[in-house]
Amino acid sequence: MPHPNRPFVHLIAAARPNFMKVAPLYHALQRDGGFALLFVHTGQHYDKNMSDVFLRELGLPAPDVNLGVGGGSHAEQTAGVMVAYERLCLERRPDWAIVVGDVNSTMACTIAAKKLEIKVAHLEAGLRSFDRTMPEEVNRVVTDALADLLWTPSADGDENLRCEGIPDNRIERVGNIMIDSFEALRSRIAAVDIVARFGCPSGDYGVVTLHRPANVDDRETLGTIVATLGQIADRLPLVFPVHPRTRDRLEQFGLAERLANHSAVLETQPASYVDFMGLVTASRFVITDSGGVQEETTYLGIPCLTLRPNTERPVTVTHGTNRLVSPDDLADAVAQILTGVCDRPSRPPPLWDGRTAERVVASLREVCERAPSSAGFDRAFHGQSL
Ligand code: UD1
Numbered sequence: 001m002p003h004p005n006r007p008f009v010h011l012i013a014a015a016r017p018n019f020m021k022v023a024p025l026y027h028a029l030q031r032d033g034g035f036a037l038l039f040v041h042t043g044q045h046y047d048k049n050m051s052d053v054f055l056r057e058l059g060l061p062a063p064d065v066n067l068g069v070g071g072g073s074h075a076e077q078t079a080g081v082m083v084a085y086e087r088l089c090l091e092r093r094p095d096w097a098i099v100v101g102d103v104n105s106t107m108a109c110t111i112a113a114k115k116l117e118i119k120v121a122h123l124e125a126g127l128r129s130f131d132r133t134m135p136e137e138v139n140r141v142v143t144d145a146l147a148d149l150l151w152t153p154s155a156d157g158d159e160n161l162r163c164e165g166i167p168d169n170r171i172e173r174v175g176n177i178m179i180d181s182f183e184a185l186r187s188r189i190a191a192v193d194i195v196a197r198f199g200c201p202s203g204d205y206g207v208v209t210l211h212r213p214a215n216v217d218d219r220e221t222l223g224t225i226v227a228t229l230g231q232i233a234d235r236l237p238l239v240f241p242v243h244p245r246t247r248d249r250l251e252q253f254g255l256a257e258r259l260a261n262h263s264a265v266l267e268t269q270p271a272s273y274v275d276f277m278g279l280v281t282a283s284r285f286v287i288t289d290s291g292g293v294q295e296e297t298t299y300l301g302i303p304c305l306t307l308r309p310n311t312e313r314p315v316t317v318t319h320g321t322n323r324l325v326s327p328d329d330l331a332d333a334v335a336q337i338l339t340g341v342c343d344r345p346s347r348p349p350p351l352w353d354g355r356t357a358e359r360v361v362a363s364l365r366e367v368c369e370r371a372p373s374s375a376g377f378d379r380a381f382h383g384q385s386l
Contacts, residue, residue: 007368008036010094014044014105017292021100023058024180028357042081042105043068053272081108089116100124102136110143125150126157127312151360154315154349174359175351178292179299183354192278200237202282211243212289215307219253224327226255232334233264241271285337294322301346303337315349
């Protein structure tokens, strides 16, 4: 055992939205000093602008281990991560594997760890869109069914887990860790020079992000979205950092040129975290299909139009600025924002306060103290009394 006196923890990141969840926890675990930490990157995202720049801006070191799995079909990617992560666990067996979010690697590492009887904690547990055509929903359901400790961002998460039969003593509401990243970098985000960086007037543009298969993998749907973005850009400029999947599909479907013809749609490479949050903070509204952006706009009170029929983050609609829209309704929804028809105040949900990482560390410490051994943990957390 390399760390006889401290629980040995793997902290696992894989894809762009994971880094802003892992960074605050990495820093909080380091500050605490009570855990031996191995920072693992599965390599699901590998481009510099989808991975390295986020590590750098969020103050994360180079990963201790990069599994280098890369892309592929869902089965190929999931299997690749399972094989590589199992090998790592056999070589450097942790007491706890911490997974975050809902990407393929989250589920793959959970399955590999549980088959080796390693305890798993899931940060951002309990979110449900109830739409199993979304790959992320499958990842969430499987991860939460297997994980030993479930850290949720909001009350709906607790409720969803209870409905799936997860006992209360495995659920802990800790809040939204992405807000920790925003607060840590707030001053650098506020200093982004939007005019110099993106060439549009602060406060007078919209931001667009799109990458979900349901929006970008179908030619007709993506064609409607491109045409509508063109119409909207006749009224005010749109800044559109284009995801690699979306770039591929635009080219494959012959839509890239059509988009480029709208001079007020400003296409950019995927933006870094600080640049992107700077862009969102100074925008008039955001059009997105991302999960995290729905939360960030709610926190900031920026109107958000989500191009999806459902969301696993309902508090962004009930407490925040989020509205679900179809491609056909998008132009009208933007017009309503621009005329102020649907202005409403945003209330960040409880515990979205920049202190989630502290609560996660306290929860992990408490669990490790209560049940330091695996057998003790199983008795305490899987139904048997100690
Ligand atoms: C993945 C996650 C999604 C998350 C998104 C954020 C799953 C099922 N999906 O989707 O939940 O919101 O990340 O981006 O895990 N590619 C590159 N460079 C990269 C990464 C990807 O070129 O660094 C290419 C891949 O080769 C592939 C495409 O982009 O062609 C999609 O990548 P993939 O990781 O499969 O899924 P995302 O759509 O990014």
